[in-house]
Amino acid sequence: MGDENRAKLAAQHAELFKLKKDLDEINEIQKSLTKEFAKVEQEATRMRSCIRWAKNISPLLEPTVDNIPLLLLHRHQAIQISVTSPGNADLKVLRELDCTAEELVQYSDIEVRLRKSGFSAPELKRMGFSTQQLKEAGFLVSDVVKADPSLSTAELKCLGFTAAELLDCEVCVFAVDDLVNGAYCVTELRQAGFTAAELGAAGCSEAALKDGGFSAMQLKDGGFSAMQLKEVGFTLDDLKTCGFSLGQLLSAEFDVVALKSAGFSATQLNAEGLTLIALLTAGFTEAELQLAGFGTVLIRTAQVAMSGSAAAADLLRKGFDAAQLRAAGFSLPGDPLHVSSNGHVSPHL
Numbered sequence: 001m002g003d004e005n006r007a008k009l010a011a012q013h014a015e016l017f018k019l020k021k022d023l024d025e026i027n028e029i030q031k032s033l034t035k036e037f038a039k040v041e042q043e044a045t046r047m048r049s050c051i052r053w054a055k056n057i058s059p060l061l062e063p064t065v066d067n068i069p070l071l072l073l074h075r076h077q078a079i080q081i082s083v084t085s086p087g088n089a090d091l092k093v094l095r096e097l098d099c100t101a102e103e104l105v106q107y108s109d110i111e112v113r114l115r116k117s118g119f120s121a122p123e124l125k126r127m128g129f130s131t132q133q134l135k136e137a138g139f140l141v142s143d144v145v146k147a148d149p150s151l152s153t154a155e156l157k158c159l160g161f162t163a164a165e166l167l168d169c170e171v172c173v174f175a176v177d178d179l180v181n182g183a184y185c186v187t188e189l190r191q192a193g194f195t196a197a198e199l200g201a202a203g204c205s206e207a208a209l210k211d212g213g214f215s216a217m218q219l220k221d222g223g224f225s226a227m228q229l230k231e232v233g234f235t236l237d238d239l240k241t242c243g244f245s246l247g248q249l250l251s252a253e254f255d256v257v258a259l260k261s262a263g264f265s266a267t268q269l270n271a272e273g274l275t276l277i278a279l280l281t282a283g284f285t286e287a288e289l290q291l292a293g294f295g296t297v298l299i300r301t302a303q304v305a306m307s308g309s310a311a312a313a314d315l316l317r318k319g320f321d322a323a324q325l326r327a328a329g330f331s332l333p334g335d336p337l338h339v340s341s342n343g344h345v346s347p348h349l
Helices: 003-057 068-084 089-097 110-116 121-127 131-136 141-147 153-159 163-167 176-181 186-191 196-201 206-211 216-221 226-231 236-241 246-251 256-261 266-271 276-282 286-291 296-306 312-317 322-328
Strands: 337-339 345-347
Touching: 003 068, 003 089, 068 089, 089 110, 110 121, 110 131, 121 131, 121 141, 131 141, 131 153, 141 153, 153 176, 163 186, 176 186, 176 196, 186 196, 186 206, 196 206, 196 216, 206 216, 206 226, 216 226, 216 236, 226 236, 226 246, 236 246, 246 256, 256 266, 256 276, 266 276, 266 286, 276 286, 276 296, 286 296
Parallel strands: none
Antiparallel strands: 337 345
């Protein structure tokens, strides 16, 4: 790069720096003017309120440039007397004085006192109090919504209203979808009275419902399956206690050993299609298997086969009945059978 180009670049940088400095100064001036304008507008509001108050006192009283300062002083004194008087009855005078929030916020708990003296939430909003101040003053969600109908569910939550309070709102109806989309957590919605079925339909997952305090029974009643409950951490005992059937627990892929430990008998498991070999593998005794309807010879034959010393074909040649062998869990030559990991026998698809 030549000296001439470097000089041009340096001049451009200097110009940009000067422009940025000028822009910063303009921004500062704008901020200062905005503050001054706000002060002027506030003073103009006080004067307009003072003029209205003066005319209400006496139609013959004509505010002028000369008497306005005195009227402003009298009005200010009237506000002080009203606010500092014991009780809240004298606060009603503030309506006649046409006060603004800026004139009153310096007085402790003024929003609460105004509410107790009969001021409505829309009145306070028109005076310039914020919706947060209305909430802190103790107004109900219905009152705050009347004061500002544009408030969203999320904004009402940010103000500190609970889901239960929104459900009690008298001026509008909040559906469960509104509350879920308004970022209320499952715990709050459950405490507000929503069921697992309602929240599930609104898009809450079974994991969120469990974390939000719903029990296995409540989720079952809400239409969630045993597999769904198992996947979010509920135990076999939880699912058995809340009434899932053995068939449903098998569909949730609990293994036979766990089902046996949970108290299910060989008879119950066999009725659901579990094979003799699956039951033997789970640790059921010969006596328990006999109660389930298996014969002693068949049980002992299955035990021998499980030890690896006999195959189905060998047992057939020795005269064992094919139906008995299938009932014991043997897959005979040509049988399109498949034994699942939990011992269920099902045909190949």
